[in-house]
Amino acid sequence: xxxxxxxxxxxxxxxxxxxxxxxxxxxxxxxxxxxxxxxxxxxxxxxxxxxxxxxxxxxxxxxxxxxxxxxxxxxxxxxxxxxxxxxxxxxxxxxxxxxxxxxxxxxxxxxxxxxxxxxxxxxxxxxxxxxxxxxxxxxxxxxxxxxxxxxxxxxxxxxxxxxxxxxxxxxxxxxxxxxxxxxxxxxxxxxxxxxxxxxxxxxxxxxxxxxxxxxxxxxxxxxxxxxxxxxxxxxxxxxxxxxxxxxxxxxxxxxxxxxxxxxxxxxxxxxxxxxxxxxxx
DNA sequence: TAGAGTATACGTCACCGCGA
DNA sequence: TCGCGGTGACGTATACTCTA
Numbered sequence: 405x406x407x408x409x410x411x412x413x414x415x416x417x418x419x420x421x422x423x424x425x426x427x428x429x430x431x432x433x434x435x436x437x438x439x440x441x442x443x444x445x446x447x448x449x450x451x452x453x454x455x456x457x458x459x460x461x462x463x464x465x466x467x468x469x470x471x472x473x474x475x476x477x478x479x480x481x482x483x484x485x486x487x488x489x490x491x492x493x494x495x496x497x498x499x500x501x502x503x504x505x506x507x508x509x510x511x512x513x514x515x516x517x518x519x520x521x522x523x524x525x526x527x528x529x530x531x532x533x534x535x536x537x538x539x540x541x542x543x544x545x546x547x548x549x550x551x552x553x554x555x556x557x558x559x560x561x562x563x564x565x566x567x568x569x570x571x572x573x574x575x576x577x578x579x580x581x582x583x584x585x586x587x588x589x590x591x592x593x594x595x596x597x598x599x600x601x602x603x604x605x606x607x608x609x610x611x612x613x614x615x616x617x618x619x620x621x622x623x624x625x626x627x628x629x630x631x632x633x634x635x636x637x638x639x640x641x642x643x644x645x646x647x648x649x650x651x652x653x654x655x656x657x658x659x660x661x662x663x664x665x666x667x668x669x670x671x672x673x674x675x676x677x678x679x680x681x682x683x684x685x
Numbered sequence: 686t687a688g689a690g691t692a693t694a695c696g697t698c699a700c701c702g703c704g705a
Numbered sequence: 706t707c708g709c710g711g712t713g714a715c716g717t718a719t720a721c722t723c724t725a
Contacts, residue, residue: 638696644712
């Protein structure tokens with residue numbers, strides 16, 4: 405209920421958005437600031453945009469608040485513990501390589517050997533699945549995920565993805581992502597192969613931008629960049645919402661503190677009035 | 686109990702500010 | 706100047722509650 409009301413608030417005109425959510429308005433009133441002054445009069449869209457752009461992040465606002473008001477916690481630069489435990493891609497060790505299979509799946513390989521696979525589509529990393537590692541033999545046909553063989557016959561690491569594709573640790577770098585080959589000299593490189601084929605049929609995205617030639621490769625690179633941007637923005641939006649909730653919670657707590665202060669000051673004022681005023685009989 | 690209404694969360698786009 | 710992160714706005718999905 406509460407959050408929905410705020411959602412609605414945020415969809416009001418921008419000059420209201422920034423000064424007149426319930427909590428913010430209350431704080432502004434109690435603290436007797438002039439933050440709501442901008443709501444008066446008609447503000448054109450350009451000015452609205454200017455106002456919008458001037459608004460600092462929740463982290464900045466809250467940290468400023470916390471410096472003003474003891475007891476208001478700061479928003480940590482790092483992710484909170486609960487977020488840190490979430491199995492999303494943002495928690496992976498870096499450097500991380502991301503591959504896309506011919507079936508559209510994304511395979512992320514972290515330096516520590518952590519492997520995560522996400523399904524294609526709008527879900528993005530929501531489809532991330534942890535890799536189950538075993539030392540058993542051949543991959544089952546059409547297996548969802550995945551088996552991991554510590555060493556295959558030729559001494560390379562293999563693990564098997566959807567559609568019976570195989571990701572193979574490779575000594576050669578020609579199919580490795582460019583950033584991996586360039587930046588991590590001692591990191592293993594990988595190929596995505598059909599398990600029985602000699603040629604790496606499954607490889608659809610292993611070339612560096614500099615080596616792209618065909619329009620198809622350029623399109624694939626553009627698609628990959630877009631997916632990466634969307635994935636990052638997805639995570640950023642989650643983090644932003646988390647900070648927003650924290651920010652609003654802190655405003656609420658500040659309201660409570662200021663209300664108590666206000667009450668005490670009023671009581672003190674009444675007491676002083678009683679003391680100072682001459683008694684009339 | 687089906688449908689409407691509500692609450693909450695998410696993904697995406699557009700835009701802006703900031704730092705390299 | 707460019708790339709990236711932060712965030713408002715918007716649309717959508719899902720779960721829950723209420724009511725006829």
